[in-house]
Amino acid sequence: MTDTINTTGTAAADAAAASATPEVVNRGPGGTDYNALTVVHTRHYLRWAFGALALFVVLQFAWTLVTNDRYGWDIFAQYFFAPAILRGLGLTLALTAVAGSLGFLLGTLLALARLSKSPILNSASWSFIWFFRSVPLLVQVLIWYNLGYLYPRLGLGVPFTDTYFVSIDTITLISQFAAAVLGLSLHQAAYSAEIIRGGILSVDQGQLEAAAALGLPRHVRVLRIILPQAARSILPNAFNEIIGLLKGTSIVSVIALGELFYVAQVIYNRNQQVIPLLLVAVVWYILLTTVLSIGQFYVERHFARGAERVLPPTPLQSARRWLALQWARLDENEPTHTGIDARSESFRL
Amino acid sequence: MSTLTQTPAVSADAATRGLVEIRGVSKSYAGHEVLHDVNLTVQPGEVVAILGPSGSGKSTLLRTINHLESVDRGWVTVDGQLIGYEQRGEKLYELKEREILKRRTQVGVVFQSFNLFPHLTAAENIAEAPVALKRVSKADGRELALGLLAKVGLADKADAYPRQLSGGQQQRVAIARALALQPKVLLFDEPTSALDPELVGEVLDVIRDLAKLGTTLIIVTHETGFAREVADRIVFIDGGHVLEVGTPAQVFGSPTHPRTREFLGKVL
Numbered sequence: 372m373t374d375t376i377n378t379t380g381t382a383a384a385d386a387a388a389a390s391a392t393p394e395v396v397n398r399g400p401g402g403t404d405y406n407a408l409t410v411v412h413t414r415h416y417l418r419w420a421f422g423a424l425a426l427f428v429v430l431q432f433a434w435t436l437v438t439n440d441r442y443g444w445d446i447f448a449q450y451f452f453a454p455a456i457l458r459g460l461g462l463t464l465a466l467t468a469v470a471g472s473l474g475f476l477l478g479t480l481l482a483l484a485r486l487s488k489s490p491i492l493n494s495a496s497w498s499f500i501w502f503f504r505s506v507p508l509l510v511q512v513l514i515w516y517n518l519g520y521l522y523p524r525l526g527l528g529v530p531f532t533d534t535y536f537v538s539i540d541t542i543t544l545i546s547q548f549a550a551a552v553l554g555l556s557l558h559q560a561a562y563s564a565e566i567i568r569g570g571i572l573s574v575d576q577g578q579l580e581a582a583a584a585l586g587l588p589r590h591v592r593v594l595r596i597i598l599p600q601a602a603r604s605i606l607p608n609a610f611n612e613i614i615g616l617l618k619g620t621s622i623v624s625v626i627a628l629g630e631l632f633y634v635a636q637v638i639y640n641r642n643q644q645v646i647p648l649l650l651v652a653v654v655w656y657i658l659l660t661t662v663l664s665i666g667q668f669y670v671e672r673h674f675a676r677g678a679e680r681v682l683p684p685t686p687l688q689s690a691r692r693w694l695a696l697q698w699a700r701l702d703e704n705e706p707t708h709t710g711i712d713a714r715s716e717s718f719r720l
Numbered sequence: 721m722s723t724l725t726q727t728p729a730v731s732a733d734a735a736t737r738g739l740v741e742i743r744g745v746s747k748s749y750a751g752h753e754v755l756h757d758v759n760l761t762v763q764p765g766e767v768v769a770i771l772g773p774s775g776s777g778k779s780t781l782l783r784t785i786n787h788l789e790s791v792d793r794g795w796v797t798v799d800g801q802l803i804g805y806e807q808r809g810e811k812l813y814e815l816k817e818r819e820i821l822k823r824r825t826q827v828g829v830v831f832q833s834f835n836l837f838p839h840l841t842a843a844e845n846i847a848e849a850p851v852a853l854k855r856v857s858k859a860d861g862r863e864l865a866l867g868l869l870a871k872v873g874l875a876d877k878a879d880a881y882p883r884q885l886s887g888g889q890q891q892r893v894a895i896a897r898a899l900a901l902q903p904k905v906l907l908f909d910e911p912t913s914a915l916d917p918e919l920v921g922e923v924l925d926v927i928r929d930l931a932k933l934g935t936t937l938i939i940v941t942h943e944t945g946f947a948r949e950v951a952d953r954i955v956f957i958d959g960g961h962v963l964e965v966g967t968p969a970q971v972f973g974s975p976t977h978p979r980t981r982e983f984l985g986k987v988l
Contacts, residue, residue: 581835586825
């Protein structure tokens with residue numbers, strides 16, 4: 372591998388200087404032309420050894436995936452796009468979207484209430500969070516589903532009497548889907564409220580003062596100034612929660628709601644192909660999580676505006692940059708500058 | 721540098737408004753008195769510099785003018801209006817938040833740590849309040865921002881984020897942001913304390929230009945040389961007490977209070 376040493380620090384300055392007075396800039400003490408020398412990179416033997424070990428483990432596992440026919444890949448393929456599975460997948464997505472949106476919306480309101488000066492809002496919010504963090508999600512879903520046992524009819528009427536103007540059977544009102552959405556979104560709201568509150572607390576106090584001094588109305592302060600800055604610390608946790616929720620929807624299989632995991636269970640109870648059908652569910656969960664993780668990257672990048680001097684490159688930009696570098700290396704005449712590449716200036720661990 | 725000879729941001733009658741009256745203001749934090757019976761009248765268009773050692777209460781006093789800090793006793797008015805309350809007959813009614821915000825916009829603040837909104841560009845920082853308060857349309861807000869940026873010598877930085885600017889540039893954007901609401905009174909809370917010595921000059925130049933325009937300026941600063949040059953009157957505070965008020969010539973030339981002499985002896 373041949374590289375040129377970059378004596379001035381930046382590629383642009385180097386190139387400019389080289390074209391003007393190459394002899395002066397490129398010669399070190401004693402008149403050595405460092406540009407003519409070949410760079411030998413440090414060899415990381417231990418790194419290579421661990422790399423090889425990891426590669427071996429991965430290959431060994433991949434080999435068992437192919438050769439162990441108990442995985443039942445033919446059955447996996449047969450069911451992966453089965454209409455029943457896709458319907459279950461649709462329901463899983465719907466539950467995640469609805470419970471996620473409602474949960475975070477309610478969570479934002481709870482967080483703001485928790486931070487407000489009103490002692491009533493504050494304690495109401497605290498109690499909500501306390502209660503819904505205390506009750507296990509599984510139990511909560513079952514209670515919502517069995518609410519008809521406690522309150523057979525729900526309606527509007529004269530308080531403290533049995534007189535109703537309008538009423539409806541609880542079982543009609545709270546379907547399996549409604550019970551699942553109620554359970555998941557209330558549970559989600561309690562957790563996201565704390566995440567959002569944490570994000571808001573991380574915004575510098577001076578920002579609040581500046582916003583107040585400018586006479587910005589409360590909703591502008593919250594929506595335009597505080598939340599966009601809080602988003603940076605909220606987002607990694609929020610995506611954790613959404614991914615958790617996506618997989619957490621499988622819990623509602625206890626009330627026989629036909630989401631992805633429940634459908635897979637129903638099918639393997641019928642045909643006894645447990646592992647292949649669990650794999651169908653697993654691979655779909657992995658695919659959905661992957662999509663969410665990619666989304667996370669771009670959403671976080673968007674909210675990094677102003678927080679970092681230079682935004683981190685998108686994977687596409689990195690790939691292009693890497694290809695351009697390799698291309699330049701192939702072309703012997705083209706000088707390459709790998710000493711200092713265009714990296715984000717922000718602090719990295 | 722910038723010339724602020726004609727600015728639409730500071731209206732013409734600002735010269736006749738911007739009277740600040742501070743009467744008997746006291747304030748304690750957890751038993752420690754930071755302001756003790758402070759009385760001060762700042763005339764419209766006057767430039768007042770508040771000097772004093774760290775922890776003397778000068779920043780607290782400044783912040784009470786804008787009600788970023790509440791007072792325990794006494795009151796502060798701008799043009800005869802109390803910022804947090806309204807008098808009707810024999811009673812003082814606490815104002816609704818909307819009304820407080822409206823009165824607050826009459827008093828601009830420039831903070832020591834700039835407090836620009838980091839997720840908004842320089843132009844967006846300036847246009848945010850006038851647009852949010854529906855004083856101008858979005859497009860006009862941008863125009864207003866560009867005009868003000870030109871006046872503080874940063875016409876080419878409209879789309880830069882605060883973190884991409886130097887401290888001096890950030891503070892100049894912060895001044896433009898405060899001017900965007902056409903305040904009658906502008907408060908500066910140690911505007912140059914967070915800056916490198918070589919960046920202090922560019923911010924002081926902008927304030928100097930503002931001083932000529934007739935907006936009431938109240939400046940808490942450690943730049944005694946600047947205070948002497950630009951201020952009409954100097955206020956010296958120590959331990960929450962106003963110890964001395966006078967023209968720069970009086971305060972710097974022949975300070976009456978021994979504590980003032982001691983302080984000026986150290987910093988001059």
